[in-house]
Amino acid sequence: MSAPTLDALVSLCKRRGFIFPGSEIYGGLANTWDYGPLGIELKNRVQHEWWKRFVSQRRDMVGIESGILMNPKVWEASGHVSNFGDPLVDCKKCKQRFRGDKLLEEKIGVEGAAVLTLEQVQPMLLAEKIKCPSCEGLDWAIAKKFNLMFRTQQGVIEGEGADIYLRPETAQGMFVNFRNVQQSMRKRLPFGIAQTGTVFRNEITPGNFTFRTREFQQMEIEYFVAPGTEGPIFEQWKDDMWQWCLDIGLAPERLRIREHTKEELSHYSSRTIDIEYKYPWGWGELYGLANRSDFDLSQHQKFSGQEMTYTDPDDPTKKFLPYVIEPTFGLTRTVLAILLEAYEDEKLKEDDTRTVLHLKPIVSPYDLAILPLSKKEHLIAKAEELYKKIVQSSGLHVDFDVTGSIGKRYRRQDEIGTPKCITVDFGTLGEDTAQGEKDTVTIRDRDTLKQERLTIADLLKHLHPPTA
Numbered sequence: 001m002s003a004p005t006l007d008a009l010v011s012l013c014k015r016r017g018f019i020f021p022g023s024e025i026y027g028g029l030a031n032t033w034d035y036g037p038l039g040i041e042l043k044n045r046v047q048h049e050w051w052k053r054f055v056s057q058r059r060d061m062v063g064i065e066s067g068i069l070m071n072p073k074v075w076e077a078s079g080h081v082s083n084f085g086d087p088l089v090d091c092k093k094c095k096q097r098f099r100g101d102k103l104l105e106e107k108i109g110v111e112g113a114a115v116l117t118l119e120q121v122q123p124m125l126l127a128e129k130i131k132c133p134s135c136e137g138l139d140w141a142i143a144k145k146f147n148l149m150f151r152t153q154q155g156v157i158e159g160e161g162a163d164i165y166l167r168p169e170t171a172q173g174m175f176v177n178f179r180n181v182q183q184s185m186r187k188r189l190p191f192g193i194a195q196t197g198t199v200f201r202n203e204i205t206p207g208n209f210t211f212r213t214r215e216f217q218q219m220e221i222e223y224f225v226a227p228g229t230e231g232p233i234f235e236q237w238k239d240d241m242w243q244w245c246l247d248i249g250l251a252p253e254r255l256r257i258r259e260h261t262k263e264e265l266s267h268y269s270s271r272t273i274d275i276e277y278k279y280p281w282g283w284g285e286l287y288g289l290a291n292r293s294d295f296d297l298s299q300h301q302k303f304s305g306q307e308m309t310y311t312d313p314d315d316p317t318k319k320f321l322p323y324v325i326e327p328t329f330g331l332t333r334t335v336l337a338i339l340l341e342a343y344e345d346e347k348l349k350e351d352d353t354r355t356v357l358h359l360k361p362i363v364s365p366y367d368l369a370i371l372p373l374s375k376k377e378h379l380i381a382k383a384e385e386l387y388k389k390i391v392q393s394s395g396l397h398v399d400f401d402v403t404g405s406i407g408k409r410y411r412r413q414d415e416i417g418t419p420k421c422i423t424v425d426f427g428t429l430g431e432d433t434a435q436g437e438k439d440t441v442t443i444r445d446r447d448t449l450k451q452e453r454l455t456i457a458d459l460l461k462h463l464h465p466p467t468a
């Protein structure tokens with residue numbers, strides 16, 4: 001199966017209610033996107049599956065939800081005020097601005113261009129004759145550091161409030177609450193804190209649909225360990241993240257692990273890997289895994305004046321700052337990778353084609369669709385009765401569609417990735433044995449297109465929520 005073009009996916013997402021351009025009726029707001037009825041179902045499912053796997057089903061994990069607004073000192077301590085920036089280059093001809101490192105990565109395949117100094121970026125762009133993507137000019141200004149944090153004001157009187165930031169990551173909410181969580185939950189090392197939520201980065205060059213946006217969602221874990229034990233724990237997280245990618249349906253041939261070079265490591269990290277996905281425009285980051293050592297806890301201890309140490313419950317004389325392994329997952333980027341992976345314009349027999357999303361059942365917006373064969377009232381009533389029974393007994397998410405020919409309805413369900421369709425017909429009612437026996441229905445598989453006839457009783461017995 002070949003990768004779809006981004007345009008094909010963007011068009012399906014709009015047509016079928018997954019993702020709409022933001023503020024569209026006002027001409028939009030560049031690079032903002034709204035999740036529609038099916039997009040939010042998919043996204044919620046990814047998030048719930050993640051939470052179930054990494055929080056609810058593990059004794060060593062707990063979750064929190066911290067605020068988007070935090071004391072500005074948090075961002076001084078974390079290094080975001082001084083370090084969280086990208087090299088911005090201006091095109092002197094058309095005045096458009098770009099991320100210099102990304103231009104080098106995308107246009108000539110430089111790996112990890114983020115390690116270049118500001119002084120190196122512009123000469124390299126000129127030497128490699130990398131033209132402005134907007135006007136094709138070759139007139140770059142010297143690169144400048146651009147801080148990606150969104151700044152705003154707290155307080156009701158404009159100009160008098162304190163400057164604060166919209167959080168650029170969820171991680172710091174977990175660090176500042178380390179002692180609260182550890183003490184209230186009586187947690188022993190190793191243990192982790194997880195949270196999911198919206199973050200903001202004033203990206204210089206957002207784009208590629210929802211790949212890089214200025215408002216997005218993350219699912220992050222800070223896993224606290226005793227110093228010296230982090231090596232095997234890092235490896236375990238690497239395996240767990242890789243397995244997660246496979247379980248949500250990403251193909252191993254479109255996944256790879258990239259180890260950061262020493263020069264590339266962030267100021268806080270002693271080891272980082274990226275899990276990369278092969279997007280239609282090339283390889284790019286999907287997730288990150290970093291060994292942050294005791295950097296964050298020691299910085300917060302220094303800046304807040306509060307003790308952030310852990311006391312060994314078996315030996316209270318042993319007090320130390322734990323090390324942290326951080327697996328970080330972009331939620332909105334995950335949704336994009338899942339959709340790209342699932343999309344297929346499939347050739348059927350002769351000239352027939354269909355668009356289908358081969359979504360894994362654990363993430364598809366609907367588990368099932370119930371399709372009454374015709375709009376006859378008593379047939380719809382029978383189908384509605386079945387709908388209620390399934391929803392109440394299995395907890396599955398079921399679509400119910402009566403509009404259009406049965407063929408068109410099957411195609412719509414294929415396009416939104418519904419794994420199975422159930423057709424209720426006159427056989428089901430006992431009115432036409434040519435269609436089937438009384439109280440039987442047809443169940444159609446999205447991927448194989450096979451249709452089977454089975455009794456409603458058998459169907460109900462075999463329905464259960466999907467598992468990875």
Ligand code: ATP
Pocket residue numbers: 169201203210211212213214215216217218285286287288328329330331332333334
């Ligand atoms: P990149 O190199 O793509 O800018 P990053 O290394 O800055 O990403 P992290 O700070 O590690 O990213 O953020 C954790 C995760 O959040 C990433 O692995 C990615 O999935 C997601 N992410 C980061 N920036 C964006 C963005 N602008 N839009 C959507 N998702 C993002």
